[in-house]
Amino acid sequence: MKRIVVVGASAAGLAAAETLRREGYDGTLTLIGDEPHPPYDRPPLSKQILSGEWTAGRLPLRPEDDLGALRLDLRLGLAATGLDVADRTVGLADGSRVPYDGLIVATGVRPRRLPGEGAHVLRTLDDALALRDRLKPGSRLVVVGAGFLGAEAAAVARRLGAEVTLLEPAPVPLAHAVGTEIGQLLSRAHLDRGVGLRTGVTVTEVTEEGVRLADGEVVEADEILVAIGSQPNTEWLADSGLGVGDGVICDKYCEAARGVYAAGDVARWYNPLFGTSMRIEHRTNAAEQGMAAARNLLAAPQARKPFAPVPYFWSDQYDMKIQAYGYLRGHDEVTIVDGELAERRFIAAYRTGEKLTGALAVGMPPKAVRAWRQAVAGGVEWRDAVTAAGTGTV
Structure with missing residues (x-):
């Protein structure tokens, strides 16, 4: 292969690029990212960055010299807008097209939003900095969604002295993932620290005063964080012919089509260890899958290895x-x-x-x-x- 393109310049994309070089690939390697920042770590956004413990300077995944050593054709601040599998080109937002012999899709996810204006989300560095600047002692923060991201942000905001209300549609937060008893235990940690937790409520929109519930009640807030999950960034693949369904559909090797692999939050692949298709939004999986996709892209078909990890995640709350x-x-x-x-x-x-x-x-x-x-x-x-x-x- 003379030209490999990696679309997505976060943990999975960077891991793929590094692995390609480490495995001896010496051709043109293009890394495309829609954010202007070099690859950076996301888990600290809802913890150390939001709390102010870290500056943005601690987030880059690699020093500038290490990135330079990869000899990347680095295209930052440019979103991919289309893929032509027949011509083997990726279209970019500036109208250019990048040819490839091998492709790794690592475009990640974006936050789901609610109708209305003025709410925060928490996915990028800019998102975290914008919310951090608004969290003051005594300010009223409503967090919509009591999953791990919403819970982490609520814990940080409470520690900073904000008045926090957590709104969650399920009877018990996280019960679908961790079980009812453990979900209740994690909820009590918030209640013990003065967070107002309301379960079984549905938020329909963001208003100028706060958020509106399905029964018409308005929960007032100075700031609102919407943390109701994510959706894979696959729209740019709509006419590509790749299988898309809650992610880029891949086999056990992370292959989506001949010469096209996917990795990270956007990839839905068959994990033979569990005998099911899954899409994992965790930092560790992103890096491991980026490496696996890169190796399988370079390998002869019979030498490829199934990607069968035990997923891992962590969360810090209080x-x-x-x-x-x-x-x-x-x-x-x-x-x-x-x-x-x-x-x-x-x-x-x-x-x-x-x-x-x-x-x-x-x-x-x-x-x-x-x-x-x-x-x-x-x-x-x-x-x-x-x-x-x-x-x-x-």
């Missing part, structure tokens, strides 16, 4: 360090296998079918949680995993 391995959604059972739920120091294991498919920990040392990752990766039967936990051997 004094709680939350870590999780595996695929928790759609689980059939969750049980506490170590520690005490009431003490906010525990490990919970998750069963889907007859298999151990995940583990979540709060306040536990990383080493203890990693043992459960190994069990998930090994496809351990649920009964064996729980029995081993009782004897302390997991």
Whole structure:
């Protein structure tokens, strides 16, 4: 291959570019990103950047010299607008077209929004800085959506002295992912710190005074953060012929079409470890999948390797360090296998079918949680995993 194009200049795209060079690819390597900033880390946006603990200068994923060493044809501040698979070209917002022999799609996601003007979202550095500038002691912040992103932002804002209200349509925040009991426990951490948590309410629009609920009530606010999930950036692929359905549809090798791979938040691929198609919006997965896609793009067809990771994510809320391995959604059972739920120091294991498919920990040392990752990766039967936990051997 003489020309490889990577569309998306965040964690997955950068990991792909670095892997291509590390694996010996010496041709033209174009990295395209719609933001003007060089690749930077996103998890700190809702934590260290929003709190003011970090400056923006700490976010770049690589020093300038390291980026230079990759010899990239770097196109920043330019969105991809179209893909022609037959001609093997990517169209850009400035009207230019970039040819490729191999392509990696890593365009990520964007926040879902509500009708109305004036609300914040939290996906980019500029988003985080704009909200940080508005969080003052005593200011009223309404956060719509009590998932991990909304919960992290609420915790930071409360620590900064803002009056925070969390609005969530589900009866228990995060119950669909982590289970009802653990969702309730995470909710109590907010209530204990004076956050106003309202569940079972639907926000229909943003108004000048705050947000309007489905029953007509207006919850007043000085600032509003909408954290109701994300949607994959796939519109530019509408006429490309690639399969798109809640992400770029890929096989177990992350291949979407001949010579076209996808990685990161935008990729929906078949994970053979869990026997299902999944799309993961976590930083660790983005980097690992970027590397896997790059290797498979360069490899001979018979030498490619399935991408079968144990997904990992973490969240910091107040004094709680939350870590999780595996695929928790759609689980059939969750049980506490170590520690005490009431003490906010525990490990919970998750069963889907007859298999151990995940583990979540709060306040536990990383080493203890990693043992459960190994069990998930090994496809351990649920009964064996729980029995081993009782004897302390997991």
